[in-house]
Every structure is written in C-alpha cells, then in structure tokens.
Amino acid sequence: MLESGLNRIRSFDSQGLFLYYRAPMSEQAQDLYLPRAVEPRKLATAQAAFERSIRASDLPRLAELSLSIDKVDVKLQFDRNDQGRPELQGSxxxxxxxxxxxxLESMSLNIERDFLLGIVWDEAQANALPKHIEPWIVGEDETDLIExxxxxxxxxxxxxxxxDEDCLNPDLLSVGEIDEEISEPKENPFSVLAGLKGKH
Ligand SMILES: [Zn+2]
Structure with a gap:
C-alpha cells in the first residue's frame, strides 16, 4: 500500500499530470484507498484532490479505541492560499x-468533521497561523497522510x-412505566380466597 502509493505519486508527478488525483473506475481497488506517504507541498502546488476511503487496518489508534470501524471516507483538497502557504482542506x-x-454494549458513533490544516515547517510558523487553522508541521520528506x-x-x-438514552439495566428503569399495582403489590383478594378454599 505504502509503496504503490509512492510510486503512483512519483509517476504522476514526473508526467506533470498531478491536477486531479481521483482514480477512474477502471483502476485497481487499491486506488479506492487514500495513499499514506505524500509530499504535501507538492500536492498543494498541484491542487491535488482525493475522494477516498481508509481501511480500518490503516487506523491502528482508532481501532484501539473502537469495537469496530465500519467506514471512513474522506474528501481532501490540497491548495495554496493567497500568500502561497500550502493548506489541506478536508472532510x-x-x-x-x-x-x-x-x-458495556456497543454504540454507533457517526463522525462528520471538516477541517483546515495549514502546512508549516516548524512550531514558530504554527503559532503564527490564524486561530481557525490547525497547524500540520511537515518537513522536507514524505509524510504520513493517513496519520x-x-x-x-x-x-x-x-x-x-x-x-444518549438511559441504557443501564433496562429492567429496573422500566419499573416506572409499569402499572403501580405491580410495582407496589397489594394482596389480591382472589388469592386470599383461593388460599382459604385450599384450607377446607
Ligand atoms: Zn449504553
């Protein structure tokens, strides 16, 4: 996965075709998935866009916190802002x-998140970013996009x-909805009668 992603990016780059990184239907299944190793500044210059899924097996930290990962789909747009600073906008x-x-039962969590990352070289640049932009500190080398x-x-x-709902011990919680005669039982006159009959 890692190597094929790299090769693909290099070949695109060398051909100068790096404008829209969306795989045609006929591509291999691996192109449905987000590449891991990328060079974000080159992608920003090329205004590369991705609309991909990420495999559960590529998300070890999320997997550790989850019972299961049902789906992770992302849309990413690399670009440069007016000042030329590289950015990654994603959802x-x-x-x-x-x-x-x-x-202790399972519960579904749906996540919809939009974000804007400013791609910077160091901490100082990160601190200088506008408040609404999260820093993504990236050096010269390829970096991990999935991470x-x-x-x-x-x-x-x-x-x-x-x-969200009261899920603990539903038997106890449902008592309040049951007819009061059951939750506060009184002696049933018929059972008293039945008891008397039995004694004769
Ligand atoms: Zn629960």
Missing amino acids: IAACVQLECQRC IVEEEILLNIPVVARH
Missing part, C-alpha cells in the same frame, strides 16, 4: 462502534462513550 465521514461505558487524518478522527471520539 471526514466515518462510523465506528464504541463500547458504552455505562451498559494526520486519523488524528482528526480521534478528536471526535469522546473520552467516555455513552449511549
């Missing part, structure tokens, strides 16, 4: 199953996952 649509910390997307997803995972 994530994901669904994972988490363990509810109240009832940065995974970090964005992790921001949406609650520290303590719980069902």
Whole structure:
C-alpha cells in the first residue's frame, strides 16, 4: 500500500499530470484507498484532490479505541492560499462502534468533521497561523497522510462513550412505566380466597 502509493505519486508527478488525483473506475481497488506517504507541498502546488476511503487496518489508534470501524471516507483538497502557504482542506465521514461505558454494549458513533490544516515547517510558523487553522508541521520528506487524518478522527471520539438514552439495566428503569399495582403489590383478594378454599 505504502509503496504503490509512492510510486503512483512519483509517476504522476514526473508526467506533470498531478491536477486531479481521483482514480477512474477502471483502476485497481487499491486506488479506492487514500495513499499514506505524500509530499504535501507538492500536492498543494498541484491542487491535488482525493475522494477516498481508509481501511480500518490503516487506523491502528482508532481501532484501539473502537469495537469496530465500519467506514471512513474522506474528501481532501490540497491548495495554496493567497500568500502561497500550502493548506489541506478536508472532510471526514466515518462510523465506528464504541463500547458504552455505562451498559458495556456497543454504540454507533457517526463522525462528520471538516477541517483546515495549514502546512508549516516548524512550531514558530504554527503559532503564527490564524486561530481557525490547525497547524500540520511537515518537513522536507514524505509524510504520513493517513496519520494526520486519523488524528482528526480521534478528536471526535469522546473520552467516555455513552449511549444518549438511559441504557443501564433496562429492567429496573422500566419499573416506572409499569402499572403501580405491580410495582407496589397489594394482596389480591382472589388469592386470599383461593388460599382459604385450599384450607377446607
Ligand atoms: Zn449504553
């Protein structure tokens, strides 16, 4: 996955065809998935766009926090802003199953997240970014695109996952809805009669 992604990017780059990185239908299945190793500044210059999925097996930190990862789809647009600073604009649509910390059953979490990353060289540049732009510090070398997307997803995972509804011990919680005669039983006159009959 890693190598094929790299080769693909290099070949696109060398052909100067790097305008729109969306695979035609006839491409291999691997092109449905987001490449891992990229050079973000080159992608920004080329205004590269991706509309891809990420495999659960490529998201180890998310997998550790989840019972299962149902889907992770991303749309990414690399670009340069008016000052030439490279940026990555993205949106994530994901669904994972988490363990509810109240009832310990699974619960679905749908994640819809938009983000804007400013691609910078160092901490100083990161601090100089406008508040609404998150820094993505990237050096000269190829960097991990899936890892940065995974970090964005992790921001949406609650520290303590719980069902929205009252899920703990439904038998106890449903008592309030049951007829009062059952929750506060009185002696049934017929059963008293039956008891008397039995004694004769
Ligand atoms: Zn629950």
